[in-house]
Amino acid sequence: MAENLSDLEKIRLGKLKRLKEQGVEPYPIHAEQSTTSQQAIATFEAAEKEGTADKLGEVTLAGRIRGLRPMGKLIFAHIEDRNGRIQLFFRVNELGEARMKSLMEDYDLGDFIQASGELMRTRTGEITLLVKDFKMLAKAITPLPAAKDEVVDGELIRHASLTDPETRYRQRYADLAVNADVRTIFRTRAHIIRSLRDFLDSRDFLEVETPVLQPVYGGAAARPFTTHHNQLKQDLYLRISFELYLKRLLVGGLERVYEIGRDFRNEGVSFKHNPEFTMLEFYMAYADADKIMALTEEMVSSVAKQVKGSTVIEFGEHTIDLAPPWKRATLRDALQEATGIDINEHPDAESLASIMQEKGMEAKPGTPRGKLIDGLLSDHLEPILIQPTFLYDYPRDISPLAKSKPDDPQTVERFEGFTAGFELCNAFSELNDPLDQEQRFIEMGRSYENDDELRHPMDEDYLKALRYGMPPAGGFGMGIDRLVMLLTGIRSLREVILFPHLRKTDEDKL
RNA sequence: GGGUGCGUAGCUCAAUGGUAGAGCAGUGGCCUUUUAAGCCAUUGGUUGAGAGUUCGAGCCUCUCCGCACUCACCA
Structure with missing residues (x-):
């Protein structure tokens, strides 16, 4: 197996090994998800209206890392769960140097992570989890196909995505993972x-x-x-x-x-x-x-x-x-309107086949009448029934x-x-x-x-x-x-x- | 099964028969409110597989594999 791995996968395997050496289980049995991204956001917004947003207490979110933006001693990330995305905000103030280093070095896009902390708004106004604690839930060895998008005025703008139909169908898991639609x-x-x-x-x-x-x-x-x-x-x-x-x-x-x-x-x-x-x-x-x-x-x-x-x-x-x-129509009337052929005037296969041929339609000799009518229907009628x-x-x-x-x-x-x-x-x-x-x-x-x-x-x-x-x-x-x-x-x-x-x-x- | 087109880096795509490239991702560095983050540097290729033509093939020819479209088949 190892020979088939891409360089990207080998690098991630190295990170996996390093986590294990540090005593971190990269595939732990137990996980926790006290709420989802969208529930958390809705709860926070409601509390803001009540003026009680600072009294909400801690929540624990879980999901897959879909965006990772280290910025000096800060890291912003987005995780995606079953009903949407939410931003995580990691800061050395809360987490200390060692945990920040681990996050920076060993966590990648596509990994599943659990994070708990309190909700807040960032300077740009996005409702965000200020992370007090986090852990790896499942390390991804294979990187997800690059998918970058942004939401501008409510519209999703794709900058990169998985589009190759063969990969999308053969590896539907990857398709689903990166294509929310x-x-x-x-x-x-x-x-x-x-x-x-x-x-x-x-x-x-x-x-x-x-x-x-x-x-x-x-x-x-x-x-x-x-x-x-x-x-x-x-x-x-x-x-x-x-x-x-x-x-x-x-x-x-x-x-x-x-x-x-x-x-x-x-x-x-x-x-x-x-x-x-x-x-x-x-x-x-x-x-x-x-x-x-x-x-x-x-x-x-x-x-x-x-x-x-x-x-x-x-x-x-x-x-x-x-x-x-x-709309309702008899097959006979609809066919007559679409093709000019009245099937009742052609009660046998030979007669129907010959009028079809006269009109330049395909009608193989020996085809039963019913099949001819079925052919007329699918070729000349079905496509125009919108x-x-x-x-x-x-x-x-x-x-x-x-x-x-x-x-x-x-x-x-x-x-x-x-x-x-x-x-x-x-x-x-x-x-x-x-x-x-x-x-x-x-x-x-x-x-x-x-x-x-x-x-x-x-x-x-x-x-x-x-x-x-x-x-x-x-x-x-x-x-x-x-x-x-x-x-x-x-x-x-x-x-x-x-x-x-x-x-x-x-x-x-x- | 037939016809047409396509297959190049993890993803999306370039490259007159003449040194295989870009963006994103990755790696190293800088950065304490970013959001396609930014800036600097940098790794990465059996060009679907195989054979042939040629001094030289990603490109031309043939065979095979796969996908798309289309025709045939198909209440």
């Missing part, structure tokens, strides 16, 4: 998920957990990851959706259920696809697609209000208002788990919600007719004959469940990562996933 993204993410839970819990939904390892995968059209149980000598799949298990729970009488968890899809990796991603699905007995639509706009706008304080959000150059009601919009009435053959419309068996009661040019959610009236469902599985198998992994195995147990009777229900699915992108205004999925998947490097292979 990255930490903010993940606080927002947690807040969003909490708000979703609050919303559903308050409507009497039960949060459940269903298997990640599944003997039969289903509920979506995607390639799965395969794994193996050694003792059982059984292949298992990582789930590609929760749908079929959650609907088994409807059969069991749990009328309103939801799950927030990870899906795994063995597909391309890009700025909007990660092999594992977080999904929310809920199922509601005695609801249908229409009711779910109303609930969706209520839920998303409620989360936006809780997290952002408003239903109006900025996303790139767009200002988006998530307040209900969202304000929140529900498209409804989807073709049956790309919706094998949705119930047909009573008056139109080729169309199902399904909708998708779009905003900011991407798909946010997908929902439908759940197919609860076991015989129809079996027929759909068979049809779907046929249309994927050329691709074994996309041709889902028949889920016999799911059909068995349906035969016990499943109440009519509305179901809903939404990618949480996309919702986080929307509400944080970030365009890359990787920015909202703590540890996005990256290819392994030579270093990893060793």
Whole structure:
């Protein structure tokens, strides 16, 4: 290991050794933090108004050294804790020569430190801890990537920072340590998920957990990851959706259920696809697609209000208002407006493919009609749906788990919600007719004959469940990562996933 | 998987085929209210890896690795 260390790391190792020689434990077991930076500042300000600031007594702060400014026999430092930064003021008057020397020689940016003393204001007015005592909590061997910033008129000005995306994602710890805005993204993410839970819990939904390892995968059209149980000598799949298990729970009488968890899809990796991603699905007995639509706009706008304080959000150059009601259009009408093609006039794949080709669009011969429509949607419609919009009435053959419309068996009661040019959610009236469902599985198998992994195995147990009777229900699915992108205004999925998947490097292979 | 671009000090970036540099960080020194502290001095490089062309390669060619963008794939 030692040969791989940079010069900077060797110097810090030397400091570590020196601390130990002086009898200082650089990684002590016990630490103390009586308050945080921002609480301390708020308390001091309040006391100042009361005129009691000098009677506050001592506080103990802990955090990571982010700024260090020795000035003769003074040292100013900033430490950062979970809710912000505060300045520390070290002076020989309080600490004596020896401790000042130790601080000067052996403490670096990035070290964790504990400091206690009384709060005061410096000559420039900054609320600061005048340190009476301090100790090392954890010595950093590797220096943090240089990050210098200042706050001018409330705005953060960056003078140096870690920006290389590869380093940021591979060493997310370093990214988080030096980029406060990255930490903010993940606080927002947690807040969003909490708000979703609050919303559903308050409507009497039960949060459940269903298997990640599944003997039969289903509920979506995607390639799965395969794994193996050694003792059982059984292949298992990582789930590609929760749908079929959650609907088994409807059969069991749990009328309103939801799950927030990870899906795994063995597909391309890009700025909007990660092999594992977080999904929310809920199922509601005695609801249908229409009711779910109303609930969706209520839920998303409620989360936006809780997290952002408003239903109006900025996303790139767009200002988006998530307040209900969202725009509604049939898939047919919206496609006609966007492309000039009326899909009802082209009831078979051949006819639809030929009109698409006439208009210079790509349409591979042999593609099923549903897939062609799906292609039209994602290429020509999705990118222009900026304000929140529900498209409804989807073709049956790309919706094998949705119930047909009573008056139109080729169309199902399904909708998708779009905003900011991407798909946010997908929902439908759940197919609860076991015989129809079996027929759909068979049809779907046929249309994927050329691709074994996309041709889902028949889920016999799911059909068995349906035969016990499943109440009519509305179901809903939404990618949480996309919702986080929307509400944080970030365009890359990787920015909202703590540890996005990256290819392994030579270093990893060793 | 295809195409395009990128990879230089711990970080952010320079460098016509001709001695690899700057700022920040680091190290040494001065400084008792600084805050991107300042001033003086100074260390630091297998230019992603490997091969080739050339008197000479960070730069040109090839192979490989990684990242970004993009296309394909993808409820």
